[in-house]
Amino acid sequence: MSETTFMGVERDKIDWKPTIDYSKCDYCMECTNFCPHKVFEVNENEEIKLIVRNPNNCVVFCRACSKICGPDALSFPDKNATTQRIKEIRKEEKNG
Amino acid sequence: MVENYAILPCNGLDKCAGVISGEIAKKLCENEKNEIICPVFYRVADAKYNKIAGEHPLLVIDGCPTRCASKLAAEKNLKISQRILITEEAKYHHIELNSGLRILENEKSLIEIILNGLNKAEAKPTKVSKETKASYNFDYETFQNGKFIFRVPKNSEVYYNENDCWAYVVGNLARIGVTDFVQQNLSDILYFTPPEIGAEIDQFGEVGDIESSKALVELISPVSGKVVSINESLVHQPEMINENPYELGWVAEIELTDFESDKELLIGFDKYFELLKKKVEGSNG
Numbered sequence: 001m002s003e004t005t006f007m008g009v010e011r012d013k014i015d016w017k018p019t020i021d022y023s024k025c026d027y028c029m030e031c032t033n034f035c036p037h038k039v040f041e042v043n044e045n046e047e048i049k050l051i052v053r054n055p056n057n058c059v060v061f062c063r064a065c066s067k068i069c070g071p072d073a074l075s076f077p078d079k080n081a082t083t084q085r086i087k088e089i090r091k092e093e094k095n096g
Numbered sequence: 097m098v099e100n101y102a103i104l105p106c107n108g109l110d111k112c113a114g115v116i117s118g119e120i121a122k123k124l125c126e127n128e129k130n131e132i133i134c135p136v137f138y139r140v141a142d143a144k145y146n147k148i149a150g151e152h153p154l155l156v157i158d159g160c161p162t163r164c165a166s167k168l169a170a171e172k173n174l175k176i177s178q179r180i181l182i183t184e185e186a187k188y189h190h191i192e193l194n195s196g197l198r199i200l201e202n203e204k205s206l207i208e209i210i211l212n213g214l215n216k217a218e219a220k221p222t223k224v225s226k227e228t229k230a231s232y233n234f235d236y237e238t239f240q241n242g243k244f245i246f247r248v249p250k251n252s253e254v255y256y257n258e259n260d261c262w263a264y265v266v267g268n269l270a271r272i273g274v275t276d277f278v279q280q281n282l283s284d285i286l287y288f289t290p291p292e293i294g295a296e297i298d299q300f301g302e303v304g305d306i307e308s309s310k311a312l313v314e315l316i317s318p319v320s321g322k323v324v325s326i327n328e329s330l331v332h333q334p335e336m337i338n339e340n341p342y343e344l345g346w347v348a349e350i351e352l353t354d355f356e357s358d359k360e361l362l363i364g365f366d367k368y369f370e371l372l373k374k375k376v377e378g379s380n381g
Contacts, residue, residue: 006258007361030162034311036379061259061300061316068312070111070160072183079300087360 006060009089016082017055018065024073025050031065031074039065060086098124098214101177102145102152104133106165112193113182114159116203120180121157123211135168146172153177155214170286170309177332179287185210230266230349234342237369241376246276248369249342255359256368257300259316260375262342263362265355270319272303273346277372279338281379282308288334290326291315291348297323299358303348306337319358321350 004011018031018039027049032040041053052058060082066074105121108114125132131148138145149172156179158165169176186193191206199207234254236247255263260277263270279285287307297303299320306313326348330336337345352358363371 028162036311059259061257062314063302064305064312064314067305067314068161068163070162072161080298083298083300083361090360 004056007086007090009086009093011056011060013089014060014082014086015077016060017052017058018063018074018076020050020052021073021075022048024071026071026073028070030068030070034068035065097216098130098155098178099127100129100152101155102131102133102148103155103157104135104138104149104165104169104174105157106159106163106168107135108159108164109197111160112195112197112203113186115197115199116182116193116207117157117159117165117180119199119203119207120182120210120214123207124155124214135165138168138172142172149174155179158182166287166307167309170307176287180210180214182206182210230269230271232264232266232271232343232346234264237365239369239373239376244280244376246280246372246376247340247342248275248365248372250365250369252364255318255362255364257316257318257362258371259300260372261316261318263318263350264342265319265352268352268355269324270321270350270352270355271346272315272317272319272348272350274306274313274315274337274341275368275372276341277375278306278313279341279345282306282311282313283338284308285334285337288330288337288347290328290331291323293323293326295323296353297321297350299354299361303350306334315347317350318362319350319352320354321352323348324351325349 006014029042032042037057039052039054039058041051043049063076103121103124105117106114107118121132124130133145154174154177156165156169156176159182186206189209191202194200234249235251237250239246253265260275262275263272285306285308289304291303297317297320301317303315303317305315327346
């Protein structure tokens, strides 16, 4: 059992996290300053200076970091598909 | 019409959208009744611009979603009357901006479109928000953590999602909003972007956003349906969400399309109250 759940489903079964488009990201790091859930990690000494370190910390359905991203480099999965998937998992677990 | 305004552009020089914001501000200030606020000088010259901002309604022009001009307005405690986000306008009008800093044909067209929109006489909204006559009477349970008090309605008609939004369901209508957890976290709410009247919203779809100097929160609808009214008072007084996010600070009313199915993924008072306590305790570290 994972530590956290969302709507009764184990968080790590739900695919919801930001994806960084490195061709757009300008490493302004506004997303890391903005997100209180420590989803991102900055590695100043690496070639790729920003990664999604803790995807399961990301609040399911929250896309606020993508709305403050200047170069529009963050994207999220489709909300409807995620909702459907959560419903399916709940059904499977209820029946299983 | 934008006249007698204080105009605060981001004037950012690292993206084309920032350059456009400065250009639009300059054009608007060709009308001598408008006053421009230089964001760079404002950082060091409070006195001059505080007076201008205090005497005029404020138009903020942000280039990109980093919203530097809005953040500056928040830092200076200015009330925003109107706001434009250049990249959003470009997307809306299907205009691609160049990656450099020059104003070329596309940028010129966008500037013209935006100026036309701002300078035309106040357009009458085509869709009118009609607040329904349904009555909403809240009965609260409270939870205190330090100096913060969190109210949670315990009415059986009120449903919650785990994203801290509520829906008070009466018949085929739901009034929705955020909970005290959101408003306490944001502290002073400075800006509210409402959803569009008539918009069809999926469950967990976005129904506007609210912003403080600390953060921006996307409102995640607990229910699916059509937006039939919005709380228009919030556009000018978003701080009403801080006062009471359930009564004065409600966000929108939604005509429900499939509440039986939506309900599957919603929780009632008991579960939300427990979740809220956990979140509050968790956010204390």
